[in-house]
Amino acid sequence: MSTAAELAVGFETDLLELHARKRAERTSLPLRTDEDVVHLRKHVRERAVGIGLSLVDQTKLITAASELARNTIKYGGGGAVHLDKLADGLRQGVGLVFVDTGPGIPDLELALRDGYTTGGGLGLGLGGSKRLVDEFEIDTRPGEGTAIAVVKWKR
Amino acid sequence: MERIPILRMGDLLLVTIQVDMHDRLAMTLQDDLTERIVRDNAKGVLIDISALDLVDSFIGRMISNTAAMARVLDAQTVVVGMQPAVAITLVELGLTLHGVKTALNVEKGMALLGKNLNR
Numbered sequence: 521m522s523t524a525a526e527l528a529v530g531f532e533t534d535l536l537e538l539h540a541r542k543r544a545e546r547t548s549l550p551l552r553t554d555e556d557v558v559h560l561r562k563h564v565r566e567r568a569v570g571i572g573l574s575l576v577d578q579t580k581l582i583t584a585a586s587e588l589a590r591n592t593i594k595y596g597g598g599g600a601v602h603l604d605k606l607a608d609g610l611r612q613g614v615g616l617v618f619v620d621t622g623p624g625i626p627d628l629e630l631a632l633r634d635g636y637t638t639g640g641g642l643g644l645g646l647g648g649s650k651r652l653v654d655e656f657e658i659d660t661r662p663g664e665g666t667a668i669a670v671v672k673w674k675r
Numbered sequence: 676m677e678r679i680p681i682l683r684m685g686d687l688l689l690v691t692i693q694v695d696m697h698d699r700l701a702m703t704l705q706d707d708l709t710e711r712i713v714r715d716n717a718k719g720v721l722i723d724i725s726a727l728d729l730v731d732s733f734i735g736r737m738i739s740n741t742a743a744m745a746r747v748l749d750a751q752t753v754v755v756g757m758q759p760a761v762a763i764t765l766v767e768l769g770l771t772l773h774g775v776k777t778a779l780n781v782e783k784g785m786a787l788l789g790k791n792l793n794r
Binding site: 557558562575576647648 | 732763769
C-alpha cells in the first residue's frame with residue numbers, strides 16, 4: 521500500500537477531492553498490471569462489506585471498479601486509484617477515484633455509448649460502469665489525463 | 676505459470692474456476708481449453724463459475740469467445756452455477772453472454788450436454 525502523495529500522477533483534478541468533506545478514510549493503490557486489478561477488487565470488496573453494502577451492490581461496485589481499473593491501465597497507460605470510505609451523516613458509501621496521465625478521452629459522449637471501443641473490447645466499460653454505480657463523474661483533458669470518480673451509497 | 680486445471684470425463688471437459696482471475700489467467704484458460712478440445716477430441720465443455728463473485732466484461736468476453744471457439748471445433752459449451760448477484764450485474768453492465776448455453780448447476784449442465792450429444 522502506498523500513500524496518496526507517493527501515487528500522485530501529476531494530473532491535477534478536482535475529482536480527487538470531490539467528497540473530501542465526507543471522507544473518513546482513503547487507501548491509495550497503484551494501477552499498472554493485471555494483478556493490481558485483482559488486488560483492487562479485493563480491497564473494494566473488503567470496504568464494501570465493511571459498510572454493509574448488499575451482495576448485489578457489492579458485486580456491482582466491484583465489477584465497475586474492475587472495468588474502470590482496466591481502462592486506466594489499457595487506455596491511460598496506468599495510474600492510480602484512491603479508495604475512500606465515505607460518511608454523509610448516517611449514510612455510508614464507498615468512493616473510488618481513478619487517475620491516469622494518458623491521452624485523455626477525445627469524445628466523451630461517444631466513449632460512454634455502449635458498443636463504442638478503440639481498444640478491441642466490447643465497449644461496455646464506461647457506459648456499463650456508470651449504470652452500476654450511484655455517482656459517476658469524469659474529468660478528462662486531451663494530452664493530460666483522465667480522472668473518473670464513482671460512488672456507491674449504502675441503501 | 677499459474678493455470679486453471681481442466682479435467683476430462685469421457686468426451687467432456689470440466690473446468691471449475693475457483694480463483695479471482697486476472698486477465699492473463701483468463702486468456703491462458705481460453706487457449707488451454709481450445710487446445711484440449713482438439714487433443715482430447717472433446718464434444719462438450721462444462722465451465723463451473725459458481726465460485727466466481729464477479730464476471731466483468733473481460734471475463735464475459737472470454738467465456739463468449741471460448742464457447743464460440745468450441746463450437747467451431749465441434750464441441751458444445753455450458754456455463755453453470757452463476758451467482759444471482761453476478762447475473763444481475765452482468766445484465767446491467769450490458770453483457771448477455773450471447774450464444775452461451777447456461778444451466779443452474781453442474782448436474783443440470785451435464786444433463787444438458789448429454790441431451791445435446793444424444794446420450
